[in-house]
Structures are given as structure tokens and as C-alpha cells.
Amino acid sequence: MDYTPHTTDDVRAMLEALGMQELRELFADLPEALLEPELDLPAPMDEQAILAHLRELAGRNASAAKAFLGGGLRPHFVPSLVPALAQRGEFLTAYTPYQPEVSQGVLQAVFEYQTMIAELTGLDVSNASLYDGAAALAEGVLLALRQTRRMGVVVSQGVHPEYRQVLATYLHAVGAELRTVALEGGLTPPAEFDDSVGAVVLQSPNFLGAIENPAPWVEAARASGALVVYVADPLSLALLKPPGEWGADIAVGEGQPLGNPMNFGGPQFGYIAVREKLARQLPGRLVSQTYDVDGRRGYVLALAAREQHIRRAKAKSNITTNAQLTALMGAMHMAALGPEGLADVAAASVACARALAEMLARLPGVERVTPEPFFNEFVLRLPRPAAEVRSELAARGWHAAAPVPAEYGENLALFAATERHDEDDLAGLTAALEEVLQ
Amino acid sequence: MKRDFPVIFERSRSGRRGTRPPRPPEVDLAGLLGAENLRSAPPRLPEVDELTVVRHYTNLSRRQVGVDTNFYPLGSCTMKYNPRVNEAAAALFTELHPYQDPETAQGALQIMYELQEYLAEITGMDAVTLQPAAGAHGELTGMLLIRVYHESRGEGEQRRVVLVPDSAHGSNPATASMAGYQVREVPSGPDGEVDLDALRAALGPEVAAIMLTNPNTLGLFERKILELIDAAHYQGVQLYYDGANLNAIMGWARPGDMGFDVVHLNLHKTFSTPHGGGGPGSGPVGAKAHLAPFLPVPTVKREGERYVLDFDRPQTIGRMRSFYGNFAVMVRAYTYIRMLGAEGLKKASAMAVLNANYLRKKLAEVGYKIPYDRLCKHEFIAQPPEGLKALDVAKALLDYGYHPPTVYFPLIVKEAMMIEPTETESKETLDEYVEVMAEIARRGLEDPEWIAHTPYHTPVRRLDEVAANRKPVLRWRPEEG
């Protein structure tokens, strides 16, 4: 099955117009030695056959719709209208809105998304999206280094370990120095920064789920001239004091909890928001309101001179394709739920996580490591390696106990709960864990 | 009186509710979370009912064109049909968490493993990572592979320069900078191909890599590619293949056979996954064996009948993305490759090249200039007839229901219009497009006032971009509404 509409007559007529007899002539400018390699690929399939094949593959996966797994990515309720609207062909099959007259749909939706993210983070300006939380963090830190013209970065160990790994990869490339401050009792201890430090990074709720007090880091950064990059789960911001109010300069995070399925880890979207004075340092696309020649309000891509297609080697970032549709799903989700609905989701997640943590910590040999207060993820110390426990729980139909990297301690497991879990789910997981640990 | 299309915040009414999530239990949030940690006021998100949300976005979508609505020959972007079966396929795999026990995600891991194998086969490379989230992200991954490779040989300090042709995508030099390199531009010759002598002269012990697109951004195959790569390899220079234009040569030639050391692909271009108004995409990277030890972790490996995530790569460049990449995009590309097979991919490229050459020929017949008028691959550069501007032709096309080509790129051609029809457009579509282009040229030359003020029939007309860039308004505020 292919999707070419050409009939035999079409091909003949078109070749004729080019003075050619056969398709091979279209590749006459390639070195003969390269031509027509035999590709060893499976035989073609029609639509019915591929769907049957994929269903069989899907059957080899266990649904994580009720997973108690976290790390910034969780099963959350998504209103049915979100995927329905996102699948509209006009949104799905457009590309970057370089022709604003016929791209007002995407442009206005992005403008609204930018506004929602700014509101959520308590900052002034959001861009149109980045790939994911980790890339958003790396870009946020690079932005801070550009602005401060410094090459030092201090990151709390409370930041998601995979984000820190991505950050390390990006920083190695530009020769910046990365220092990690270890957690103490599950929280980021106060730190001081010298004048080589351009960016300090902390996450709240942190990787262990604990809500941090960012004030000491913000004050220390102010004193040394560094900018504060704050990693925040956007759902938590429905309830918690936003990064802007804490005094952060840059907020970044993973957008999945806003209207996106887990998708085995991707795609979702990364967000980044900054204070007004940093807007021209932002990587990626930005949409601005403006007016047309008849005085009608409309939207265009703005400040493109920051970007790779104009600034080339001196661009703020190399990013072009971002995570537009998934970010718009986030916007649709926020529009559908509104501030109250989003707060309800967050509150239900918090309450559910609290109840689960209490139930699980009562099991013998199980101890909560995450200090209070925590949001909707938490870490338990188990009597055995988490990977084993996860595997045995999975055999009983429960997805929980994600292994926490050893840098945080031995036998630690990450749990999460959301509004998708009910009392039976909590009791079921507790019973299964009890059985596994006996 | 023309009314502005409202932003969703203007449709908001205090206290109105949309979708109701599960009701939370009565809890003391201040007690659970700490009163000092709570927001002083809720975020000012819109308060709208469901029907308003549905109508708002549905009507917004009607102010937007996509491949599903219009011919969209946007050069370098491969705006081919995005099969609906891809969407059905992706929907089978949404409820998977990256941290679930890999034993319970064997189907997903098998897709990733097989896709790695297919992409390696299609490109002629030895190993593939699926982690990069988009083409430019793949570029950065690939350049870091090269960097760490040189470092591993003790040449990291010495090789500080990356060569990029002046016709390259802007992301190439931007990527080289992000990878910590200095960028040196190599001029194109009068034939539109990289000037081999200039390139030879630019090679040296300080050069780490050359980033090339082949066919290049003019749509021309670099005919001296084998000599060029030999000359570079002789000097220890690595060859990077920007796969943005792979749609031209699938099944006809492979970058790996040309001698490239590393390649990135854009699954959202070549492999039919939707562009989503700007993303998400996916940018897998293929590497030759000598670069494979440096690939980001994890990759997917097969052990007997099981598929496992392989983190054991001591020389890795590290991680490029959280989790495993844009899996749902991979599922779509996997579906596409399995449906087309080797013959289908080869035919897709042949039809893409046939369409481009046919259009090149026909547009030349109606007065458009073709600065490099020879056999092209999947795209070509045209210029409007003397007296017209590419921008105005683009704006006029909007009124006729076409998405314009890429304009003013590549930078080395004045008034460039970069046209990529793709293989999924029929001969009738191309013929009608040529008629419209002819009419625009004729009418534009006769009536300069008309073309200078096009479009007339779009949701908005030409917008004040100068104001938007001088005093950008990047969010809605009540007082501005």
C-alpha cells in the first residue's frame, strides 16, 4: 500500500513531458554505484493487515491506565473533546504558521496557550512550546547563561534525574560547569553561589515529590546575580504558589499532566516561561497579537530574528519543530477544565496520594522517605530492590514502584496517584504490595 | 463592521464550568500542602462551558489550512498526506507509562526495535537511536556523537570547526554552535552544488565535520558526493547527513553507501507523521559502527525473544530527552514503513521526484524562472517572472486556495520560491496549480496594485509584522482585549 495517486497513464504523460521513458532516468544524476540498493524490509501490508498486526503488538503491552507511576508523567483524566479537537485535520496536518493569513487557527491557539502558561507560572511570557520537560530545562539554563554571560550552573539533586542528564549533555557541549547540590532529608539545603554561577535550578515538587521552599535559593541567586530556573509540574500550579511569585526568572516543565496521554513517554510538550526582560532571549517560536491592513486583530510569529532560519550560527537555539499540537492539547485541556476543574484534579490527586502513602507505609518494612508536605508523588523505601517489586506487582496487574536511581538511596521506589484512582484501586495495590513483600 | 474573532478568555464568564473531572474529596489543602505554599489566587484560566470550547477550537481550525484541506507544496518540509491509519495505530498505544516494567511493554519495545532496524536499513547505517524529538534535536545528537568521537581519539581540542554550505538549512549552523563548534561557510558553485575546490581548501586538521543535505536545499543531488566524502575522510573529517530531504531518494540510494557517518531523519517529513502545526516530530539518528558506542541511552536491544532497554553504553554522549523519545510518532512511522515496504518507499520517492520535475518544467513554460534548470529531486527553486516578488506571488496564492511554497530560502537565491509537491499529489492538482501560477503572473504584471494587496479573501489580510516585532504582545490581558 502506498499513497501515490498516479495512474500508469499519468506516469507516462508526465515522463513524456520531461522527455523521458522510464522512472530510472529521474535518478540519472546519482552515481551509478549507489543506485537501487536492495532494501531488506518486511513485505507491504494493507490497512486491515497492519491494524491486525498492531493490535497483536498492543496486546503484548499491559495498559498503564491505572498506573501508580510518576516522574512527572502520570495517567490523568483527559476530557474527550481534547483528542477530538486535536484530530481536526486543519490542526493535525498544518506546519509552522509562516503564512499568517491562513494560519490564524494555530497562531491564535498558540497565543492563548502562551497566555495560559504565563498565568499558570506567574511569569510574563511563554513561548509556543519545546520538546519536553528535559529540553525545556536545558534551554532555560542556556538562556540564563546567555543573559548573565556566565558559565556556571548549580542544580539541586531534587530535579528529575533524567532532566539533569539531558542538562549535562547540553552543558558539556558548550563547556559550561555543572555542580549538583545533594538533597538532605529529601529537600534541597540552602546554598551559596559565587559570581561564576549564571543559573541555579531547583524543582518543586521535587523528584521525590516533596514541596520545596525555594526562598533561600532565590535570595542567594539574587545576591550573586544568577537567574533562577524553576522546574514545576504544571498541574501542581493549579494549587501551589507559582514560580513567578517565588521570584524565579524562568519556569520550565513537562506538560503531559495537561491533556496528554502518556504515550510510553512521548510526545508530550515542554513549556518555558520567563520574565518580560528575558523575552528576546527565549528559544523557539513566539506568537504576537497584531492587526491586519483592515484593522482586524490577528496573530503572527514574532521575534523570529532570534531563530535559526534567520540567525543561523548565532541563533538562540537550533529548535525548529517543537511540540505544537501536544501543547495545544494542553491549552484545550485547560480551557475545558477551567481554573476550578484543574484545581479539582490537583486536589483529588493530592488527596489520593496522601491516602495511598498512609496505606502503603503501614506495611511492614515499608517507610516513606519523602518528607511532608508532598504533592501527588512520593518515594517509599522497600525491603527489597524496587525493580523486583515492580515486576512482581506487574505480574499481579498493578503498575507501581518505579525504581529510583541509587544516587537517592537503596531500595527506593517512586509512587504517584491521581484523580483516576479510586478507593478500590488503592486497596488493591496495597493488598498486592503486602503479598509481594511477604 | 468586521468583528474580531474572540480569544477564549473573552468568552469566559466567572463561575461558568466546563468539563467536570472527578469530584475531589473534602480535604484541608492548607494542612496537606502548607498554607505558605498555596497560590494567593487561582490562575486566570478561561471559565467556559464545553460547547464553547468545542466551537472555539472548531472555528479556529476553520481559520487554518493543512494538508487535509489544501495543496501545501512547502519546500523542505515534505507536506505529504498523513494517513489516517497512522492515527488509529498510535491510539492503540497511548496508555503506556515509560516506567512500567519493560516485560509489560514488549509490544511497544518491539516496535521501537524494529523501527531502529528499518531506519538503519533505509539509510545504510549500523545503529539507530530514536530518542531525538525533532530534526534539529537529531542534528544536535549527531553532532555530539561526532564531537565525543573526536574527543575519544584525543582530537577534541584540535577539531573545532564545522563546515556548512551556504545553502544549508539554518538549523545546521545553529546546531553546530550548540554543539560547541565554530561554523565556517562553504560557498556553492554556479551549478548550485557545493564548490568542491572551495571545500577541499577549507578542509584541515581543525575541521571536525561537514554537515550536508543531499539532495541539497536547491533540490539538486550533489553529483560529486563520493569524491567530496573521500576528500573529507582522508583528513579525518566526519560527514553529517541532514535527512530533511530523504524523501527524494528512499530505495534509490542510501546516505550510508555515500559514505556519511551519521544521519538524522525527520519522521514527520519523510515517514508521513503529521506536522501538528509545528510539531511534535521525531528525529532518529543513524550512525556508522565507529560512532555507535556514543549513542544516547537507552536504546532498545533484542535478547532472545525479549526486548530490553539497553543502558549499558559507557561511552555514551548521555541523554538527549527524558524517557525514550516521541514514541507515538514512531508508531505512525512504523505503520507507514510496514504498509509501503521497500517497493512502496521506492515508488514514493520516484513519484515525489516525478512530480517535482513535472512541475519545474510546467512552471518554466508559463514564465517562472528556474535558476538551476536541470534534473531536480523532490523539490526545486523557482523565481517569479521579472517584475514580481516571491512574497506577492505567495500572498496571491492564498486567495486561490493554495498554501504557498517556502519563500526567500535558500538565502543564496534572490526571490526564491522553494517548491516541494510530494508524491501524494495528483497530476490534476499539479496542472491546476500551474494554471493558477500562470494567472497570478499574468494578472500581477498587469495589475501591480492588485497583487501588492493580496490576499483579499482570507480570515485576515496582510498583518502588521513590524508592529508585532517592535512592541510584541505575547499574551492576552483584559485591558488589551
Add this chain to the structure above:
Amino acid sequence: MNIPEDRRYTASHEWAKPEGNLIVVGISDFAQDSLGDVVFVELPEVGREVEAGEAVAVVESVKTASDIYAPVAGTVVEVNEALADEPELVNGDPYNAGWLFKIEPADASAYEKLLDAAGYAKVVEEES
């Protein structure tokens, strides 16, 4: 194209004009015209030491961004703050109100080595 004779120029289209012991720097009428509507000017930090030919500022239009090079070596002592709100001054009055920055030159004679109006006119002629 307006090329005043009371100052000197570079081949990269900056102008330089002595003012006391300082050199005022801007871009030529030809440069502003080729850039189109200027939307933003990124200016150097006051106090920055610059080499002759070093990229020290950026003038942006909607679809391009051009580096501005220091015509002479020295220290940036003042920048045109008015451009933050009115970048269009660079278009409307490139030789006066649209100036970019002032340099205290490291070597007072460096100015003399720049192109005079006639020399710059030839550069413009070749490029247009």
C-alpha cells in the same frame, strides 16, 4: 543615497563621527534601507572593551538580523537608550537621532584609517 561628508565609514556600513574625544557610531542610510523596518536594536554594555571589527550590536528587522561591528577599538561609554522604545529612529534619522553607541577609542588615529565619504560611496555602488 545620503552619505554625509562630516564622518567616516566602514565597508560593513557603519559610520563613525568624532565628538570630543569620543567616536559616535551608527549605520548608514544605505544599511538602514537594505535592512527595512528596524524592529529592535541590541546594544553593547557600557564599559565593554571592544576590538575594531568586533560584532558589538545587532540591528533586527522582521526577517533579518545584522551584526554591527565596532569601527575602532576602545571602550563603549554610552549607548542610545532611546532606541529601546523607538528602534525606528535608525530608519528615520540614521545619521543623528538613530546613532547606536559611543566609543572612547584606544588609539585616536584609528579613525583616520576608516573610509571617507567618497570611498564609502564606491562600496555602496558595488553592492547596489
